[in-house]
Amino acid sequence: MADVNRVNFLIGGPAGAGVASVGLLFAKCLQRSGLEVFGANDYPSLIKGGHNIYAVSASPQPIFSLLGKPDILIALDKKTVEVRASELSAGGALIYDSSKVSTAKEIAKRQDITYVGAPLSQMAAAAGGEIMFNTVALGAAMGILGLDFAIIENMMAKMWARKGQKVVDSNIAAARAGYDFSKSIVNGSFKAKVEFVKREKTLFINGNEASVAGAIAAGCKFVAEYPMSPSTAILHLMAGHELDFGIIVKQTEDEIAAANMIAGAAFAGARSMTATSGGGFSLMSEAIGMMGIMETPCVIFNSQRAGPSTGLPTYTEQADLLFSLHTSQGEFPRVVIAPGDATECYVEAFNAFNIAELLQVPVIVLLDKYLSESSQTVEDFRKLPLKVERGKLMSDEKMEAAAAFKRYEYTANGISNRCLPGQKNGMHVCSSYEHDETGFTSEEGPERVKQIDKRATKLSVIPEVFIAPTFYGASLALADITIVCWGSTKGPALEALKLLEQRGVAARLMHIRYASPFPAATVLKNLKASKNTVILEGNSEAQMRALILQKTGYYIEKAYLRYDARPFTPEEIAAHISQLVGRK
């Protein structure tokens, strides 16, 4: 019996061969068939050559990361056969170009897989162009799974619509050729198949794309950014929709300009953001402190990659947590949010803009390469009930009647009324120097203390319930162990919970999103009541453990740290946790 709607897929090839786009098309065809899908890539920092992969897992149930071994492997070059054929599951299928890798069987040395060797290039040439050899391979993968070809046809039409009907038609013909070829070889006997499930349309979206959705929905009007992997797609997506939503998107001369520019735009009243990675974020440090003392609402996305310095530009890490909490000299309040999946990216991006204006602080949203570039099926964001809130922003009418406006007036919760240039009676200097209530420079000791306290008070305005971690898996009473993680480790950890359950381990997951303000009370209460605790982090110093210790006094003794610049996998987490609790 074939496994219905449960399949893992992998495509590999050199940069420039369309690995990611074919992988994405495969994933979207399964999404449109009504499956739950997860897709992730792995590629080195180069434009041509090398070895790129895109992997997809699909399931009838919600999935949160890649699962297990690939059942279908498309090898767009010989190297992929060499390094990836051994990963195929038993009974899997290897799709390759028989005219280019004639020795695939000898290289793979596998008796337990099906070889789908097709003259991809010639078939593509017959369909209209050799360049579509990857589309032929995609068609072949679909043929193996017995997917309704109409879904592929619709997908192609959507994908290539902008390039004209001729391109659409030839791509469909190329896919068709691959589809028919593999179907004739496999003939319905493959270990997995896809059957259409009727359901409400989902989104297949990655962290960068979801963050952009959240920013647009929140009314972001100004983006200044300097390209840097893995945040660059945010610049591209925003720029591509500049006219649709009336957003000014400015590529700047450097990240220093980007951060200072958004501070200016925010001061003038536009919801503003930038996005970068560690190197650029370092350059923004000084400006982030300026936003702090000026109380200017800005949102900064930092998609972490493996550092320090240039590090591993296209690989993932969670090592900027403490840096984000301490970026820039001096002390000032900032909000640091680390969403864990695409939906949280949307929600927290939206929240970030609200919080920035409510508290008049810089808000840092910590993504990472794995989160930024991994896609998953999620419910349509438009159903989420989020509302724009602008805090103590003064209206023109109120300012018209205002007298002796004090921009940094002392208030019970530290938050002062904010007016915008162009509004009457509000003239003040927004200054990077320490200042008094009016904004005028002050170096007096008592004034200084009052301003520090005023700013620090603002963070307490956010209620604990809003920033509390989320819990999954076994209840506190029944759990053998509480696993603590943050950011993108959520996905593999959620999948690990399922595997642990199969092994008889009752595990509870605590996922922390807010690093500042920190939900100390909830975290401490849950850790203290746990039988056993372990922390999972994508860094070598257990930075969240240090933060938890600092904020709660609780030290999580066991840490499972991964810092080979790759994401956690559910299998490895499950094996590690099983061992910790003394189960096999």
Add this chain to the structure above:
Amino acid sequence: MVTVSDLNSGHAPTWCPGCGDFGILIALKGALAKLGIPQHDTVVVSGVGCGSKLPHFIKTYGFEGLHGRSIPPAQGIHLANNKLTVVAVGGDGDGYGIGMGHFLHAMRRNMDFTYIVQNNEIYGLTTGQTSPTTKQGTKTRSTPNGAIEREINPILMSLSAGATFVARGFSGDIPHLADMISQGIAHRGIAHIDVFQPCTTWRKDLPYDLYQKKIYKLDAEGHDPSNLEAAMKRAQETERWPIGVFYKTEKPIYTDEIPFINDSPLAKHDISSTDISKYIEEFM
């Protein structure tokens, strides 16, 4: 009507007696009053340095940012609300040293704001080090044996980077400087105004009377400000120091290419509810 006294902030400037910044402040107030721009529609942006304290001494909106970074926030403010009058000010260290990258890119971008550089050929607030405009050989506290590097030529740089209004004034000639500034503000596009400004504390070798002796006015000698080549030639004079408008041309400004702020500036757009369908449907 806005008068010069309306523009008094009530705070006394903290500059040294005789500092050229006083002349620049008076000239800027005069220019804003002459143009009749409402105070609440003006934003004076600065970096950090002696001259960058200026926003505190003029009653408009002000943004006193980071050292070397007056231009990026000025651009952000302008893009967020292109109905405002934005004037960035800063010293030669601020604008031509640490902020040089922003300066050159601002010139090529041709956004509609004015950039005044208080150029006294010295770092003042940090107590007297060489600046990018300090002439080669000059002894300062950081170059006690004479500056080894050649000085930069900021006028030539902005001309070559594509600035559409390039002028120079002298803080000791306030009516002329006020005219330069008001022309710069009225100009549609980027206006770069370099201002000769004596530092009476750290550059006693560059006193007012030396400037007065060396300076001549471009318009008095028939310079044609529409002639870029002639402007570049004048900018390279060393024996005599020209002030006035070097170059002026009309070119499309950055925001001309942004259709959705024609009617209403960005900051005034209604953001209470945004339908993201046009974006989100790509992912279905």
